[in-house]
Amino acid sequence: MDYQARELGPLGGRLLNVGSSRGKKLALLWRIGFEEVDTIKACSTYFWSTIRSDVGRLREEDPSFRALIRGLLSQGFLALLGYRIFRWFLERHIPTQPFRFLIERFIEITTGISIPAQVQIGKGLRIHHFGGIVIHSDVVIGAGCTIYQGVTLGDLGGWGGAPQIGNQVLIGAGAKVLGGITVGDYCRIGANAVVRTSVPAGCLAVGIPAVIKPGAVLIQQNSV
Secondary structure (H helix, E strand, C coil): CHHHHHHCCHHHHHHHCCCCCHHHHHHHHHHHHHHHHHHHHHHHHHHHHHHHHHHHHCCCCCCCHHHHHHHHCCHHHHHHHHHHHHHHHHHCCCCCCCHHHHHHHHHHHHHCEECCCCCEECCCCEECCCCCEEECCCCEECCCCEECCCCEEECCCCCCCCCEECCCCEECCCCEEECCCEECCCCEECCCCEECCCECCCEEEECCCCEEEECHHHHHHHHC
C-alpha cells in the first residue's frame, strides 16, 4: 500500500502520513479520488465558459444568426479554438505531441495566425480578419481583448522578454508590440504602431516609434 501511495506522487504522500490502518488509507484515497474528479469538473466548466465568452464576442456588432455562423467559420475563431483545446491539454500536463505540432502548423498555414499553446489568453479574445498574426509563446493577454490582422506580439529577436497585455485592449492592424513591456487595461494600440515601452492603463499608443497619449477609454466609451 505504501508503495502504491508513493507511486501516486504528492497526493499519494498524504497516504503515508496517515496511521497504519489500511482502512484509513483507503478512505483517504477514496476522498482524494473525489477531489480529483471535482477538479476535472471545475476545469471543464472553465473551458466551456471561456469558449462561450469567445463566441459571445462574435455577436457584438451583429446579433443575427448569420453573423454568428460567419464568425464561427472565420480564420480568427478557428485559430483561437485550436489554441484553447491544446492549452487545455497543456495545463493538465497531457501530452499531445507530435499531433499538436502538426495541427498548429496546419492552422498557421490555413489561417495565417500563430498562437502557441504556451501563450496565456483570457476569456473573450476577438481576432479580426485573416492572417499575419504572430504571438510569442511567453505573451500574456487579458480578457476581452481585440486583435486585428498583421499584429506581432513578440520579443526582441530571442531576448528582451515578451509583452503582457491587460484587459479590454485593442491592437490595431499591423501593430508591433515588442519586448518585456506591459500594456495596461483599456489601452488602444493604433494601426502600424511599433510599441517598445510600457503603456499605462487607458492610454493610446500611435506612431513609429509609438507615442503614448491619454484618451483611449474616452474613445472606447464613444464607440459603444
